[in-house]
Amino acid sequence: MAQRLKHVDVVTIGVGLTGSLTALELAKAGLTVVGLERGAPRFTVPDFQSPAVHDELRFSIRKAMMQDNVKEAITFRNSSDETALPIRRWASFLPGTGLGGSFVHWNGQTFRFQVADFIYKSHIEQRYGKKILDPDLTIQDWGVTYSELEPHYDRFEYLLGTSGKAGNIKGAIQPGGNPLEAPRAREYPTPPMKEPYFGALFRKGAESLGYHPYPQPSSNLSQPYTNPEGLALQQCVFCGFCERYACEHYAKASPQTVILPVLLKNPNYELRTNSQVLRINLDGTGKKATGVTYADATGREFEQPADLVLITAFPLNNVRMLLLSGIGTPYDPKTGKGVVGRNYTYQTTGGATVFLDEGINVNPFMASGANGTMIDDFSGDNFDHGQLGFIGGQYIGAIMTGGRPIEFHPTPDGTPKWGLKWKQAVARHYNHAVLIQQHGTSTASRLNYLSLDPTYRDAWGLPLLQMTFDFPENDIRMSQYIADKVVEIGRAMGGKSVTRGGTKRPYNTTVYQSTHNCGGAIMGEDPKTSVVNRYMQCWDVPNVFSIGASAFPQNGTYNYTGTIGALTYWAIDAIKNQYLKAPGPLVHA
Amino acid sequence: MSRGRTIRRVLATTAVASIGAVWVAHAVAESLIHHPDVGSGAVIAAQGVAPSVPACAQCHAYDGASDGSGAFPRIAGQSASYLAKELRDFASGVRANAVMTPIAKALSPDEIADVTAYYASVNAPYLPLASPDPMLTKRGEQLAKIGDGTKDLQSCNNCHGPGGAGEPPAIPYLAGQYAHYIAFQLTMWQRGIRNNSPDAMADIAKRLDAQDIAAVAAYFQQVDASVLAATQPMK
Numbered sequence: 001m002a003q004r005l006k007h008v009d010v011v012t013i014g015v016g017l018t019g020s021l022t023a024l025e026l027a028k029a030g031l032t033v034v035g036l037e038r039g040a041p042r043f044t045v046p047d048f049q050s051p052a053v054h055d056e057l058r059f060s061i062r063k064a065m066m067q068d069n070v071k072e073a074i075t076f077r078n079s080s081d082e083t084a085l086p087i088r089r090w091a092s093f094l095p096g097t098g099l100g101g102s103f104v105h106w107n108g109q110t111f112r113f114q115v116a117d118f119i120y121k122s123h124i125e126q127r128y129g130k131k132i133l134d135p136d137l138t139i140q141d142w143g144v145t146y147s148e149l150e151p152h153y154d155r156f157e158y159l160l161g162t163s164g165k166a167g168n169i170k171g172a173i174q175p176g177g178n179p180l181e182a183p184r185a186r187e188y189p190t191p192p193m194k195e196p197y198f199g200a201l202f203r204k205g206a207e208s209l210g211y212h213p214y215p216q217p218s219s220n221l222s223q224p225y226t227n228p229e230g231l232a233l234q235q236c237v238f239c240g241f242c243e244r245y246a247c248e249h250y251a252k253a254s255p256q257t258v259i260l261p262v263l264l265k266n267p268n269y270e271l272r273t274n275s276q277v278l279r280i281n282l283d284g285t286g287k288k289a290t291g292v293t294y295a296d297a298t299g300r301e302f303e304q305p306a307d308l309v310l311i312t313a314f315p316l317n318n319v320r321m322l323l324l325s326g327i328g329t330p331y332d333p334k335t336g337k338g339v340v341g342r343n344y345t346y347q348t349t350g351g352a353t354v355f356l357d358e359g360i361n362v363n364p365f366m367a368s369g370a371n372g373t374m375i376d377d378f379s380g381d382n383f384d385h386g387q388l389g390f391i392g393g394q395y396i397g398a399i400m401t402g403g404r405p406i407e408f409h410p411t412p413d414g415t416p417k418w419g420l421k422w423k424q425a426v427a428r429h430y431n432h433a434v435l436i437q438q439h440g441t442s443t444a445s446r447l448n449y450l451s452l453d454p455t456y457r458d459a460w461g462l463p464l465l466q467m468t469f470d471f472p473e474n475d476i477r478m479s480q481y482i483a484d485k486v487v488e489i490g491r492a493m494g495g496k497s498v499t500r501g502g503t504k505r506p507y508n509t510t511v512y513q514s515t516h517n518c519g520g521a522i523m524g525e526d527p528k529t530s531v532v533n534r535y536m537q538c539w540d541v542p543n544v545f546s547i548g549a550s551a552f553p554q555n556g557t558y559n560y561t562g563t564i565g566a567l568t569y570w571a572i573d574a575i576k577n578q579y580l581k582a583p584g585p586l587v588h589a
Numbered sequence: 590m591s592r593g594r595t596i597r598r599v600l601a602t603t604a605v606a607s608i609g610a611v612w613v614a615h616a617v618a619e620s621l622i623h624h625p626d627v628g629s630g631a632v633i634a635a636q637g638v639a640p641s642v643p644a645c646a647q648c649h650a651y652d653g654a655s656d657g658s659g660a661f662p663r664i665a666g667q668s669a670s671y672l673a674k675e676l677r678d679f680a681s682g683v684r685a686n687a688v689m690t691p692i693a694k695a696l697s698p699d700e701i702a703d704v705t706a707y708y709a710s711v712n713a714p715y716l717p718l719a720s721p722d723p724m725l726t727k728r729g730e731q732l733a734k735i736g737d738g739t740k741d742l743q744s745c746n747n748c749h750g751p752g753g754a755g756e757p758p759a760i761p762y763l764a765g766q767y768a769h770y771i772a773f774q775l776t777m778w779q780r781g782i783r784n785n786s787p788d789a790m791a792d793i794a795k796r797l798d799a800q801d802i803a804a805v806a807a808y809f810q811q812v813d814a815s816v817l818a819a820t821q822p823m824k
Binding site: 234235261 | 734735737738742744746747748751788792793
């Protein structure tokens, strides 16, 4: 029998980016907030200090910061006629756990989506007609527009101190920035990171082909910065340990650096770590949440009553929490009916390795997670798809996040995979190779979805999340088209040989690709095709909000943290300015 | 002389000339790259460079251990790249110092390369020094290895290497460095007088109070760098 605790105004399920940000704003507004985090507490000092934090075997290979998949795995299959099996070793994507969530081990790449991304279906059909869409594709508009989100992107970037160069301020193109970006209200809070040599080589190659290179926006900072919460960040030292690591240097924006020190001092807030939420409790009508039930580290169960429940977990776990709690109708791929789990999308990846002359020293170990140089000429709908037979696109960039010894050993095609010849090739190429990445859109398909696994259960006896996913053919055509462009750039950079990449089928969970898992609890204008409304409020249970990338109807071109931050501020504003004044549905379907 | 012999001689001369031209061009290219000469550096350390550079050894000792007072830093085994950067900064005035600036200005780039290569190569003994207050070194060790979360202060060793052994070429060692020198430099960073490194050092120094500075300085002075050196990979 769960012990019933004292009522609070708000409970957040998860204390990562969305959980700490919503809690900060609502506690400031005077609400009592409890943050339930399944993982352990951790802070820059003492937990993220060297030399322990640079343990590549522990963090990169054994994934020490990720969801414990002994306790809580995800099952996977490529299509619904297969039997899903648990992923026992994370590889393709890396859901974080512990205080701060995945916003601790991220790379700091901080993008905005484009204007067309938010009105994707309308935009594509208007520009190309309905025939360009394969029949299986289920893309949708978001229900919120870029111009509505712009102030929230701005606010989020200033919270993080993001280092970058504006390319478009209120429609005026800015030299040095990305001329193809969506218009922004003002410059980035801090100037861009220094361009590494690999970026300079890419810039030269891309410019020679007529493209528009720009410095990647980075939340590993180029200079010291104090954010509007009064929290100071330091300057990145290019140690090359961002992705899969915590920053020891107070230089990467994370809950620990830009949110938590203020939040934890707020008397309205209480953090409870090692608290695994099992379900959201509903009243007899099923239309109102009464709070949540969670288990502490010893397995004791508690009921935390709350007026407002915010699901602020990793996107995949947002969807699972809805399914476990019976909120919304689960998606049925046979009939196309139901919504929870529908439109699960991912990110298309790929890229090339450019092998250079031995006289060119790249020094890949001098890097941060977001100091690339990139182009948007093939992002989203920035190029004419009329004759191409696919939709979507990818950014292309020389993005090297640290030449760490276990993970980074580039060798040309045809090199043996082990032995003396392999070692010789690694020694020859380690310092003379540049990685070009292509990252981009993932198009929603009626075949891809999330559900509860019929067989496998977690350590608390609850069904695991089941993922059914393969890249739609549209995305393969798109990524392979762009792979050719990547090779051309690699040659223009002076590559002696250039490997060719691009997304292929079948999707494989044993190779790292991207941790940008999206959708499954998508936002929209119609409860028949969305789980949450434009404010990420559940259609079926209005005092539950499911916040984060689970709300993306499909993934845009870019890494999603910036858009999650903007959406979170957008939802917070709606809660503060509308919901609290008159609790109930903010949109009437 | 027959016509045939003349032609052969002309051809032969031309061949020799062109080989010579290639050889000379190669030699010129070689001479443009200065390979640091430890021997010449040792001479500069011992004798200085007439007329305006006194012997480095006068203050830093011939073996780079200086005199232990902390008025002059230990430079034995310090990264040549770091020492050369500091000399260039003294010369340009970016790092202001009444003693070092005229000396550094008088050294040519080749002389800087030689003398820094020399001191980088020296393995000097550690001078016997008074034992510091154990409470002070304990606090210093905490700051060096873990930092202080209440001050948003990361550990020194994140950048200066395990045990403060340095991360050459860019980042100097602190292990075995004299306490007075460390404390004085931190104070200069704190006050913005020294600012010839990434913004990191000024920011960090400002988070330290006088007690913290004394503590890290006392701690690093007594770290047994000879033990650390044995565990470090070759530079």
